Amino acid sequence: MTQFFTxxxxxxxTMLLAAMLALSLYLPLMAGQLSLASPGFYALGGYxxxxxxxxxxxxxxxxxxxxxxxxxMFIAALLSGALAVVVGIPALRLRGIYLALATIxxxxxxxxxxxADSFEYVTGGAIGIFNIPQPFAxxxxxxxxxxxxxxxxxxxxxxxxxxxxxxxxxxxxxxxLAADAIGIDPTYYKVLAFTLGAIxxxxxxxxxxxxxxxxxxxxxxxDAAINYLAFVLIGGSRSFVGPIIGGMLLTALPELLRAGAxxxxxxxxxxxxxxxxxxxxxxxxxxxxxxxxxxxxITPRLFQRRRHS
Amino acid sequence: MAQxxxxxxxxxxxxxxxxxxxxxxxxxxxxxxRAGEIFGLIGPNGAGKTTLFNxxxxxxxxxxxxxxxxxxxxxxxxxxxxxxxxxxxxxxNIRLFGGLSALENVMIARHIHIRTGALAGMLSLxxxxxxxxxxxxxxxxxxxxxxxxxxxxxxxxxxxxxDQRRLEIARALALEPRLLLLDEPTAGMTPSExxxxxxxxxxxxxxxxxxxxxxxxxxxxxxxxxxxxxVLDFGQLIALxxxxxxxxxxxxxxxxxxxx
Numbered sequence: 001m002t003q004f005f006t007x008x009x010x011x012x013x014t015m016l017l018a019a020m021l022a023l024s025l026y027l028p029l030m031a032g033q034l035s036l037a038s039p040g041f042y043a044l045g046g047y048x049x050x051x052x053x054x055x056x057x058x059x060x061x062x063x064x065x066x067x068x069x070x071x072x073m074f075i076a077a078l079l080s081g082a083l084a085v086v087v088g089i090p091a092l093r094l095r096g097i098y099l100a101l102a103t104i105x106x107x108x109x110x111x112x113x114x115x116a117d118s119f120e121y122v123t124g125g126a127i128g129i130f131n132i133p134q135p136f137a138x139x140x141x142x143x144x145x146x147x148x149x150x151x152x153x154x155x156x157x158x159x160x161x162x163x164x165x166x167x168x169x170x171x172x173x174x175x176x177l178a179a180d181a182i183g184i185d186p187t188y189y190k191v192l193a194f195t196l197g198a199i200x201x202x203x204x205x206x207x208x209x210x211x212x213x214x215x216x217x218x219x220x221x222x223d224a225a226i227n228y229l230a231f232v233l234i235g236g237s238r239s240f241v242g243p244i245i246g247g248m249l250l251t252a253l254p255e256l257l258r259a260g261a262x263x264x265x266x267x268x269x270x271x272x273x274x275x276x277x278x279x280x281x282x283x284x285x286x287x288x289x290x291x292x293x294x295x296x297x298i299t300p301r302l303f304q305r306r307r308h309s
Numbered sequence: 310m311a312q313x314x315x316x317x318x319x320x321x322x323x324x325x326x327x328x329x330x331x332x333x334x335x336x337x338x339x340x341x342x343r344a345g346e347i348f349g350l351i352g353p354n355g356a357g358k359t360t361l362f363n364x365x366x367x368x369x370x371x372x373x374x375x376x377x378x379x380x381x382x383x384x385x386x387x388x389x390x391x392x393x394x395x396x397x398x399x400x401x402n403i404r405l406f407g408g409l410s411a412l413e414n415v416m417i418a419r420h421i422h423i424r425t426g427a428l429a430g431m432l433s434l435x436x437x438x439x440x441x442x443x444x445x446x447x448x449x450x451x452x453x454x455x456x457x458x459x460x461x462x463x464x465x466x467x468x469x470x471x472d473q474r475r476l477e478i479a480r481a482l483a484l485e486p487r488l489l490l491l492d493e494p495t496a497g498m499t500p501s502e503x504x505x506x507x508x509x510x511x512x513x514x515x516x517x518x519x520x521x522x523x524x525x526x527x528x529x530x531x532x533x534x535x536x537x538x539x540v541l542d543f544g545q546l547i548a549l550x551x552x553x554x555x556x557x558x559x560x561x562x563x564x565x566x567x568x569x
Contacts, residue, residue, distance in 0.1 A: 156431040163430030163437055164444075167417045174406035181366055181404075182484060183392035183421035192427055238408075 009140035011255055013211060016146045018251040020204045021224075022231035022243030023153055027197035029237055030166070031190050032173030033092060036225035037084075037103035038201040040110040043220030044083065045076035045205020047114065050129040050215040051122050064133035064210070069145065072206045080202025084195040092190040104222055114217040128216025132209050142211055149207075150244070153200060157240040160196075169193050223279065230282040234289045236296025245298055250285070254278050319344040319520050320365070320488060325374035326544075327360055334360040336544035337374070342488070347514055347521045349535030349552075351528065353564060356541040358524045359401055362490050365522075366398050367391040379487065393421050397486035399477040401493050401524070407466035411457055411476050414465050415448035418483035451479040455509070470497045475506070482513075489513075491523045495530060503527060507534045532556060540564065 005012065021038060028035040049072045053064055091102045114123045123129070136142055160166040168189045171179035180186055209215040227250070235246020257274045274281060289296070320342040327335040335357045342348045350358050363369040365376060367388040376383040383391055397418075406414050423444055425437040452458055455475040460468060465476060474494055481489055491510070495503040507530050513519055525531045531538060532552040540548040540555060542564040548555050555561055 159431050159433050160427060163427075163433075163441060164420060164423045164425045165427035165430055167413070168420060170409065170413075171406055171417045171420075174408055175404050177368065177388075178400070178404040178406065179417075180388040181368070181392060181398060182418045182480065183389045184417075185387075185389045196427070 005140050005143070006138065009138060009142070010211070011252065013139060013142040013146050013207075015248040015251045016143075016150050017204050017208055017211075018227075018231060018247035019244040020150055020153055020200055020247070021228050022235060022247035023157060023240060024197040024201035024204070025225075025228045026232050026237065026240060026243040027157070027200070028190070028193045029232060030161070030173060031169035031193035032176065033190055033194060034096065034100045035091075035103045035194055035197065036100055036222075036229065037087070037091075037106050037194070038197060038228055039220035039222070039224040040103075040107040041080040041084065041198040041201035041220075042205040042208070042224070043107075043110050043114065043217075044080055045073075045202035046209035046215040046219055047123055047129075047205075048072055048076045048079065048202075049206040049209035050124070050132050053133050053210070054129055054131065055121075059133045064135040066135050066145075069135045069206070069210065073203045076202040076206045077199045080198045081195050084198030085191060088191040088194040088198075089187070092187065092194060104225065107220070107222055107225060111217050111221055124216065126217065128214060128218075130214045132213050132215060134213070135210060139211065142207065145207060149203070154240060154244060161240065165189065165192065226279075227282055230286050230289075232296070234285055234293070234296055236298035238295055239298055239300050239303070242296045242298035246296065249297075250282060253281065317344040318342070319379055320522075321375075321377045322361075322365075323375045323377075325361070325364060325376060326372050327357075327364055327369055328372050333544045335364065335371075335541075338541070338544070338546045339374075340539055340546060340549055342520060342522060343537075344487075344520055345514065345518070346536040347510065347523060347534055349531040349538040350522060350524045350541065351526070351531055351538060352541035355543075357544040358541055359492055360544075361541070362398060362492055362522075362524065365391075365490060366396060392484060392486075395485075395487035396490065397481035397484040397488075398490035399474070399481050399492055399494060401496070403473050403477055405465040405473060405477055405480070407464070409465055410462050411452060411465055411468065411479075412445070412448055412461045414476060415451050415479050415483050416444050418480045419444040419447060421484060448479075448483060451482055452476075454482070455479045471499070471502045474498065487518065488520045488522065491521060491525075493524050493526065495525065495527060503530055510534060 021042065024038040025035070052072050053068065057068055087106055091099060091106070094102050113119060115126055117125065136144070168179065168184045171184055172186055172189055176186055205220065231246040231250055232243045234250060235244065236242025318341045323339050325335055325338045326333065338361065350361065352358055360369065364371050365383065367383065367386050371384065378394055378396060381394065406417065423440045425440050429437045449461065452461055455478055457472060457476060457479065460472060465473065468476060478491070478494065495506050498506065510521060511534060514521055523531070523535065535552060537550060538552055538555045539546055540561050547560045547564060548558040
C-alpha cells in the first residue's frame with residue numbers, strides 16, 4: 001500500500017488538485033454562472049508561490065519550510081479573492097455565454113501579463129520560474145497538504161449548500177428573477193460564488209507550482225478551463241461530489257489507459273495514442289456525456305436512492 | 310377590523326405610466342390601497358395588470374409617476390430591495406425553483422429573515438444551525454397552511470398545477486410581507502379549488518396584518534372576495550370602487566362587453 005502511494009504519488013496529488021480545480025468552477029456554477037476564470041486565478045496562485053519561494057525567501061539547499069507554503073496559500077487566497085471581487089462585479093453583469101467569453105478573456109489577460117517584459121522579475125517572462133523549492137522530501141508528501149485541503153473544501157461546500165448563502169446561489173441558478181423578487185441580491189451572491197471559486201483556484205495554484213517545480217505562462221490557460229469544465233460536467237454539476245469524482249477520474253484516465261497498454265488490455269499503439277491525447281478524450285467525453293448523461297455521473301438522486309434503501 | 314386601521318394608506322400610485330417602445334402599457338394610473346384590504350385588479354387581457362405588478366415589485370421602472378409604499382418611494386429600487394420593504398408576489402406563469410423540493414422553495418424565501426452569512430454557514434456556527442432549524446420549521450408551517458404537508462419533499466416542477474400555485478403563495482408568505490401581490494392565483498384551478506383558495510386568502514387577511522392585491526379573471530371570485538376593485542383597460546384606470554359600484558359602472562360594462 002505504501003509502495004503504491006510512493007509509486008503513484010504525483011498522480012494521486014494531481015488527481016486531488018484536479019478535484020479542487022473542478023470545485024472552483026463548480027462554485028460559480030452553483031449560482032448559475034458559467035465562469036471559466038479558474039485557470040487565471042490558478043496561474044496567479046502559482047506565480048505568488050514561485051515568486052515568494054525563489055525571490056523573497058530563496059532556500060539554497062532546495063528545501064522549503066511548510067509554514068512558508070501555508071503562508072503562500074493564505075496570500076494567494078487573499079489576492080485571488082480580492083481580484084475576483086474587482087473582476088467579478090463588472091463581469092458578472094454578463095450572462096451565459098457572454099460571461100464565459102469574458103472570463104476566457106480574463107484568463108488570456110493574466111497569461112499575457114505573465115509574459116510581459118515589465119513583470120519579468122516576478123513571472124520570469126516567457127521562460128518562467130525554475131527550481132521552485134520542495135517543502136516535502138517526496139511528491140507523496142504533498143498529500144499532507146492536499147488531502148486536508150480537499151476535505152476542508154468539500155466540507156465547507158457541503159455546509160454552504162445547506163445554508164442561506166448556498167440556497168441563494170441555487171435560487172439564482174433556478175430562476176434569477178424569482179430569486180430577486182424574494183429578496184436575494186443577485187449581484188452580491190454571484191460575486192460571492194465567483195470569489196469563493198477564485199480563492200480555491202488560487203490556493204491550488206500555489207501547491208501546483210511547488211509540485212511541478214516550475215511555473216510559466218503555459219500553466220492555467222484556456223485549455224485548462226475546458227478540462228475543468230469537463231471534470232464538472234462529466235462528474236455532475238448538481239452536487240459537490242460530482243466535480244470531485246469527475247476531476248479525479250478524468251485525471252487518472254490517461255494513466256489508466258497507459259497501464260492498460262502495459263498489461264495488454266489494449267493494443268499498445270491505441271493505448272499510447274489515447275494516453276497522449278487527453279484533450280481529444282475530454283472533448284469526446286464532453287459530447288457523449290452531455291447527450292447520455294446530461295446531469296453527469298453523480299446526481300443528487302443517487303444520494304436519495306441510497307438514503308431510502 | 311378597526312376603521313382607523315382600514316383607512317391607512319399602504320400603497321399609493323400617482324400618475325404611474327410605463328411605455329414599452331410606443332405601447333403605453335400603463336397610462337397615468339393613480340390609486341391608493343388601504344392597509345388590510347383585499348384590492349382586486351381586473352381588466353381584459355393586455356390591460357396592463359401584470360405590468361402594474363412589475364412596476365410595484367421593481368421588475369420594471371415606471372416611465373413616469375410615483376409609487377409610495379408605507380411612506381417610502383419604491384422608485385429606483387431593485388426587486389430584492391423592494392422585497393425587503395415588505396412586498397411579496399406570485400407570478401402569472403408560476404416561477405418556482407422547479408428543480409428543488411417544495412420545502413426548499415419555501416426555505417429559500419426565508420432569506421431576508423435569516424442573518425447567517427456564507428462564512429457562518431460554512432463554519433456551521435451555533436447561530437447558523439439555530440437559524441436553519443427555525444427556517445425549516447417556519448417553512449413546514451407555511452406548507453401546512455397551504456395544505457402541502459404531504460408534498461414537502463416533492464420536486465416543485467412535478468407538483469400538479471394547483472399545488473404549484475399554492476406553493477408559490479407559501480413561498481411569498483415566507484417573506485412575511487405587508488403587501489402580497491397575487492397574479493392570477495386561481496388560474497388553472499378547478500371551481501372547488503378556486504373557492505378554497507378564495508376562502509384561504511380571506512382567512513389570511515383576517516389573521517395576519519396583510520394587504521392583498523389580486524389580479525384575477527374570474528369575476529364572481531373577485532366580486533365576492535375583494536373589498537375594492539380597480540378596472541384597467543388599455544393601460545388606463547377606468548373604474549375604482551367597491552364590487553357593487555364597479556359592476557354597475559357603464560365604462561366597465563363597455564370594456565368587458567364591448568360598445569353597443
